[in-house]
Amino acid sequence: MNNLFAASATAGAVLSLLAYFLGMYLKRKTGWGFMNPLLIAIVLVIAVLLCARIDYDTYNASANYISWFLTPATVSLAVPLYQQLDRLKQNIKAILVSILAGCIASMGSVFALSLLFGFTHEQYVTFLPKSITTAIGMGVAQELGGITAITVAVIIVTGIFGNIIGEALCKALKITDPIATGLALGTSAHAIGTARAMELGETQGAMSSLAIVTSGIITVIFANFFAMLI
Amino acid sequence: MKYLKQFVLILFITGIGELIRYAVPLPIPGSIYGLVLLFVLLCTHVVPLDSVKETAIFLIEIMPVMFIPAAVGLIESWADLKPILLQTVVILVVTTVIVMAVTGKTAMVLIEREGKRHE
Incomplete structure (x- = not known):
């Protein structure tokens, strides 16, 4: 199998895509919150590589073509942000202040827990961008010298966790305003939380998607400062 | 085109x-x-x-x-993750709850204050 993968220019990419499609199918069939297509795809690809004894490098030689699109896709996030421009202007103060508070709370709590656990700088910066969207978070971890693969996994699981607990937690804390609910979901659980926000309502969804990009940019700015602390 | x-x-x-x-x-x-x-x-x-x-x-x-190829890289960094797996789960759960609460509560307070001013 390793030889087949090494000889093919597309095997890794095809395996990744097939695993994702299977994930989407399972999500549609079951409708369960933790049946996240991305999570399923990651587990499946890892299982296939381990069972068939295929090296990560061999897989990544072709799967890497998929990753190549990540930078232009991240740049494209400017489009939904621009489409939300009117809503952004209307509630600019509440939006910016609460997302800023959320980002500081995120990095502050990662800092406090890392200190408690006695983490190294490499481990600490791996977790620093855990609440923001994978595309930006991965870049931040890479630039600061973290372990990107762990960052990506932690970001995805954070999103799934936020997606599952979001509605109940907001209800328990009496976060009832649709704008506040959307901002809370987007800032804590990025795109995967936004999927839940969109199910709750149009305002929640719009606010949540706005929070993805805004919290990502705020985190990029403050992460450099926080990174110096450990 | x-x-x-x-x-x-x-x-x-x-x-x-x-x-x-x-x-x-x-x-x-x-x-x-x-x-x-x-x-x-x-x-x-x-x-x-x-x-x-x-x-x-x-x-x-x-x-x-x-994101799949990057996350599958976990195979390579499993040795780094294994010793801190429990800490990872704690960070994941605690910070997600804190961020959601802080963001949502701050927004609620600000929106309610704006609403009162307009009345």
Whole structure:
């Protein structure tokens, strides 16, 4: 199998895509919150590589073509942000202040827990961008010298966790305003939380998607400062 | 052809973002410079929305797939994760709850205050 993968220019990419499609199918069939297509795809690809004894490098030689699109896709996030421009202007103060508070709370709590656990700088910066969207978070971890693969996994699981607990937690804390609910979901659980926000309502969804990009940019700015602390 | 033109324009802006990243000695990903640049160009109507919209939305839609190779890299970094697995779970659960509570509560207070002022 390793030889087949090494000889093919597309095997890794095809395996990744097939695993994702299977994930989407399972999500549609079951409708369960933790049946996240991305999570399923990651587990499946890892299982296939381990069972068939295929090296990560061999897989990544072709799967890497998929990753190549990540930078232009991240740049494209400017489009939904621009489409939300009117809503952004209307509630600019509440939006910016609460997302800023959320980002500081995120990095502050990662800092406090890392200190408690006695983490190294490499481990600490791996977790620093855990609440923001994978595309930006991965870049931040890479630039600061973290372990990107762990960052990506932690970001995805954070999103799934936020997606599952979001509605109940907001209800328990009496976060009832649709704008506040959307901002809370987007800032804590990025795109995967936004999927839940969109199910709750149009305002929640719009606010949540706005929070993805805004919290990502705020985190990029403050992460450099926080990174110096450990 | 429309999609190809849109894609080339997005790639061009991405390229400028990466050039800025190369020139500025800050640990900020090039994609962020590109994102901000495209946002400014859209706001100033230098780049009309129609010249990037469909391709941008398509790229965002298929974005989850692009994270698979990086996350599968866990195979390689499992040795780094294994000793801190429990701590990882604690950080994950605690910070997610804190961020959601802080963001939502702050927004609630600010929105209620704005609402009272308008009454």
